Amino acid sequence: xxxxxxxxxxxxxxxxxxxxxxxxxxxxxxxxxxxxxxxxxxxxxxxxxxxxxxxxxxxxxxxxxxxxxxxxxxxxxxxxxxxxxxxxxxxxxxxxxxxxxxxxxxxxxxxxxxxxxxxxxxxxxxxxxxxxxxxxxxxxxxxxxxxxxxxxxxxxxxxxxxxxxxxxxxxxxxxxxxxxxxxxxxxxxxxxxxxxxxxxxxxxxxxxxxxxxxxxxxxxxxxxxxxxxxxxxxxxxxxxxxxxxxxxxxxxxxxxxxxxxxxxxxxxxxxxxxxxxxxxxxxxxxxxxxxxxxxxxxxxxxxxxxxxxxxxxxxxxxxxxxxxxxxxxxxxxxxxxxxxxxxxxxxxxxxxxxxxxxxxxxxxxxxxxxxxxxxxxxxxxxxxxxxxxxxxxxxxxxxxxxxxxxxxxxxxxxxxxxxxxxxxxxxxxxxxxxxxxxxxxxxxxxxxxxxxxxxx
Numbered sequence: 001x002x003x004x005x006x007x008x009x010x011x012x013x014x015x016x017x018x019x020x021x022x023x024x025x026x027x028x029x030x031x032x033x034x035x036x037x038x039x040x041x042x043x044x045x046x047x048x049x050x051x052x053x054x055x056x057x058x059x060x061x062x063x064x065x066x067x068x069x070x071x072x073x074x075x076x077x078x079x080x081x082x083x084x085x086x087x088x089x090x091x092x093x094x095x096x097x098x099x100x101x102x103x104x105x106x107x108x109x110x111x112x113x114x115x116x117x118x119x120x121x122x123x124x125x126x127x128x129x130x131x132x133x134x135x136x137x138x139x140x141x142x143x144x145x146x147x148x149x150x151x152x153x154x155x156x157x158x159x160x161x162x163x164x165x166x167x168x169x170x171x172x173x174x175x176x177x178x179x180x181x182x183x184x185x186x187x188x189x190x191x192x193x194x195x196x197x198x199x200x201x202x203x204x205x206x207x208x209x210x211x212x213x214x215x216x217x218x219x220x221x222x223x224x225x226x227x228x229x230x231x232x233x234x235x236x237x238x239x240x241x242x243x244x245x246x247x248x249x250x251x252x253x254x255x256x257x258x259x260x261x262x263x264x265x266x267x268x269x270x271x272x273x274x275x276x277x278x279x280x281x282x283x284x285x286x287x288x289x290x291x292x293x294x295x296x297x298x299x300x301x302x303x304x305x306x307x308x309x310x311x312x313x314x315x316x317x318x319x320x321x322x323x324x325x326x327x328x329x330x331x332x333x334x335x336x337x338x339x340x341x342x343x344x345x346x347x348x349x350x351x352x353x354x355x356x357x358x359x360x361x362x363x364x365x366x367x368x369x370x371x372x373x374x375x376x377x378x379x380x381x382x383x384x385x386x387x388x389x390x391x392x393x394x395x396x397x398x399x400x401x402x403x404x405x406x407x408x409x410x411x412x413x414x415x416x417x418x419x420x421x422x423x424x425x426x427x428x429x430x431x432x433x434x435x436x437x438x439x440x441x442x443x444x445x446x447x448x449x450x451x452x453x454x455x456x
Contacts, residue, residue, distance in 0.1 A: 019127075027108075029056060029124040031079075045104070045130050047095030064092035064101070071106075078110050081119035090135065103135035104128055157257035161242075162189065164250040178235060178258060180227035197224035197232070217241045222259065234263045326356040329400070333391055336366050340373040340382055347382055352393035355400060361451055365402075367429035368436055368449060371421050372404050380445050381409035399453035406444035414440040 016039065019026060025042025029035075036054050043050055046062055063071055070091065077085035088107045095102060108126025112119045158174035169189045179195060181187045193201060200223055211219050218240035225233045239254030295301050330350065337348050357365065369391075373382070381387030387408035394401055406412075415422065425436050425447070433452045438445065 023129060025128045027126060027128060030122075031124060032122050042128050045102075045128055046093060047097035047100075049096075062093045062096055064094065067091035075108075075124075078108055079121040079124060081112055081121065084110065084112070090131070101132075102130055103132045105131045157255055159255050160253070162239075162252045162254075164252055166249075175256065178233075178256060179225070180229060180231070195225040195227055197226050200224055222263070232260075233258060234260045326358050327362040329355040329357055329393065332357065332362055332366055333369060333393075336369040337373050337389075337391070340377050342382070342385075347386075347388050349388065349390045350392075351390070352402075353395060355393070355395065357400070357451065357453070361430075361434075361453070364430040364434070365449065365451060368425055368447075369404075371425055371429070372445075372447060375421060375445070376406055376409070379410065380412070381406035384409055396450070400449075400451040402449040402451070404445075404447040404449070406446065409444055411442050412440050412445050413442075 016026075019039070020041050023041065023045070025045050026039040027042050028037045034055070036056050036059070038046070038048065038054055038059075040050060042048075046059065048054065048058075060068065060071075071089060074085070074087060074089040077083045077087065086107075086109060088105060090103060090105050093102055093104055094100070106126060106128045108124055110121040111123040111125075113122045114120060158172060158178050160172075160175050161170040162168070167189050169187070169192070171187055173183050176183055176185060176187060179187065179192055181191070196204075204221065204223065207219065207221055218238070220236065220238045222234055222236050225235060227233060235256050236259045237254060237256045239252050242251040242253050245251075291301060329352065333350050341348055373389075376382040376387075376389055381389050387406070390403075390405045390407075392403045392405075418426070422438070425438060430436055430449070430451065435450045436447060438447045
């Protein structure tokens with residue numbers, strides 16, 4: 001006996017031990033005698049008895065009915081002398097002992113005798129392994145990705161991944177559609193930047209520099225684009241630096257979605273608001289003129305005209321300042337509440353640090369304060385002599401918290417339902433992420449207004 005022949009059983013034993021350690025089973029099918037053999041590991045994977053004769057039909061009986069045809073077809077391709085396939089195929093089984101469903105991956109090779117048209121398969125040998133956990137994870141990820149894709153499509157949203165160092169972009173079909181590129185194209189970041197409307201590149205460069213100076217790791221902005229076909233679109237871009245993956249490279253990951261229609265609606269509303277502001281100011285002016293022609297110019301007339309002017313000033317704030325600049329908070333509170341002050345002892349106290357609000361937020365807060373002041377004059381603390389309103393505010397990590405407290409008015413009873421005023425207070429004037437909460441304390445109405453100035 002040669003040394004190689006003597007070592008063969010040892011090598012086979014080592015191979016079997018290695019296969020068991022890897023939880024891989026071995027099978028062998030003699031197609032001439034139809035003898036079928038499964039290794040102990042293979043029997044364990046299929047939930048078969050550790051001993052006893054097996055046939056190919058015993059194995060096929062455990063294959064899931066929905067996968068039976070596919071596995072037979074795969075076997076047929078392996079055993080076909082013209083194809084001699086060496087493919088790997090995956091299928092489900094029901095374990096023979098517990099009936100549990102498991103995912104199996106099988107690989108096999110056939111041996112052939114004869115050549116040409118006389119060739120035929122005489123032996124089929126291969127491996128099987130249980131890949132249930134990996135397959136279920138893969139399929140769960142596939143389902144999750146499919147759901148995400150559907151959600152992105154429904155929201156006209158795309159995900160992107162940018163390598164900052166090399167300025168290379170991973171762009172999916174959704175991103176290409178948003179920017180008007182063919183699906184078979186491979187746009188670069190420079191191609192996307194080329195669609196910026198005039199002035200946008202410079203603005204974005206300034207915003208990015210300011211964000212980096214503040215130490216921000218995320219940014220959100222709207223960008224106007226002129227696409228290749230001349231279409232103008234407005235896209236909102238949200239981006240954040242990706243966590244360090246140990247590669248030393250900086251990456252940004254984000255989403256982009258089309259807000260063109262939303263911006264068009266906002267611009268129409270802004271136009272309407274400007275027209276309403278001018279008309280209201282004209283009405284206030286006309287009311288002052290009529291008052292001067294109707295009543296003598298006494299102290300009561302002067303007080304009335306002062307209130308009209310205060311109403312005109314508050315209208316400017318509620319509909320938004322034309323210059324779009326930030327507004328001091330103390331000016332907002334003072335100007336909005338001026339029409340509700342009583343001569344002599346006005347009953348309104350203010351307390352808080354110096355702060356400024358951007359125009360968009362200032363107009364929303366002005367609406368809330370005007371509604372609270374109107375309610376206090378009609379039904380609350382300002383409807384009685386001696387009633388008081390206290391307005392106090394402070395800075396918070398994300399912006400501003402303002403407290404409105406009434407005392408000395410009629411006993412407060414909660415309303416039966418939300419009328420227009422409550423809807424305006426709680427949802428319309430300062431929508432999420434801002435928040436307005438109102439408490440109907442019998443001693444006096446109170447409200448807490450949280451204005452968000454810093455993103456999460």
